[in-house]
Amino acid sequence: MFQEAFLGILKPEIIAAFLSFLATVSAAVAAYRAPIAAAEYAETLRRKSADDDNRRRIKLNVFGQIMQERADISQRDCVVALNLIDVAFYDAPDVREAWAELYQSLDSARQVPGHVRDERLRKLLRAMAADLGLADNLRLDDFGRVYFPNTVAEENEVRRLERQATMKRLSAQSAPAQAQASPAETVSNSQTPGWPPRPG
Numbered sequence: 001m002f003q004e005a006f007l008g009i010l011k012p013e014i015i016a017a018f019l020s021f022l023a024t025v026s027a028a029v030a031a032y033r034a035p036i037a038a039a040e041y042a043e044t045l046r047r048k049s050a051d052d053d054n055r056r057r058i059k060l061n062v063f064g065q066i067m068q069e070r071a072d073i074s075q076r077d078c079v080v081a082l083n084l085i086d087v088a089f090y091d092a093p094d095v096r097e098a099w100a101e102l103y104q105s106l107d108s109a110r111q112v113p114g115h116v117r118d119e120r121l122r123k124l125l126r127a128m129a130a131d132l133g134l135a136d137n138l139r140l141d142d143f144g145r146v147y148f149p150n151t152v153a154e155e156n157e158v159r160r161l162e163r164q165a166t167m168k169r170l171s172a173q174s175a176p177a178q179a180q181a182s183p184a185e186t187v188s189n190s191q192t193p194g195w196p197p198r199p200g
Contacts, residue, residue: 071148
C-alpha cells in the first residue's frame, strides 16, 4: 500500500506540478526581493559615493590650505592643514612619505638647509596633487612659484616682533614673582626648633 502511494507521488505529472509550484514560489520571492535588493544596492553605492566625495573634499581643503600658504608654512591655518595630512591622506602612501620627509626637515636640530626644505615641500604638494588627479600637467617647479609681496612679509615680521616683545614683557613680569617667596614658603623654609629639616 505504502509502495503504491509512493509510486503515485513519483508520477511525472505530479513531479512537474511540484516543480512548477516551486518555480512560481521562487519567482514570487525573487519579484518581492528584487526591488529591496536593488534599493539596498543603490543605497550602498550612494553612501560610498558620498564617503568618497567627503574624503576628496577634505583632501582638497588640506591641499588648498598648504598651497596658498606655501610661502610661509608656519602660518596657523597651514600648520593645522599639515597636521591633518596623515588622516586626510591615510590611503596615499606617497603623500605620507613626502610629509614624513618634510616633517624631519622642519626639526631645527637637524639643521636642514632651506633649499632642501623647499624642495621637500614641493615634493609633498606634487604628491598631494597627483593623489587628487590634479598633477598631470604640473612640474615640480610649478609648485615653487609663489607670490609673496613685501607688504605681507612686513606684516608677518611686525607680528613676529610684537609676539617677541610680549613674550619678553611677560617673562620679565614673571621673574620677580618667582624670586619673591610667599609667607608660607618663608615659614616652611625657616629652621625653627622642633621642626624637621626640609627634605633635600
